[in-house]
Amino acid sequence: MTNAYVVRFVGGPLDGRVDTVGKPPETPKPTVTHVHLHSGPKIVHHYDLQYAVEYGCEYRLRVEEPS
Known part of the structure; x- marks a missing residue:
């Protein structure tokens, strides 16, 4: 059985x-x-990739700096 990513x-x-x-x-x-x-x-x-060992990866919202 394969685990889902x-x-x-x-x-x-x-x-x-x-x-x-x-x-x-x-x-x-x-x-x-x-x-x-x-x-x-x-x-x-924009969401930036971060790895999460428990379940795969996650994309976290990028915090935009005010210009």
Whole structure:
């Protein structure tokens, strides 16, 4: 029996999202970009990869420094 590889999202609009895949990707994306489109302005969030030994990896919301 193979254990599923779990990818979690922490923070922002994807907080709490869990994706399960059969095996880990050979080269996981270092950053995932989430674009929220609605009737107002486009909102972009960046999630950076961090490994979590317990279950696979997680993407944590990048804290953007104010310009």
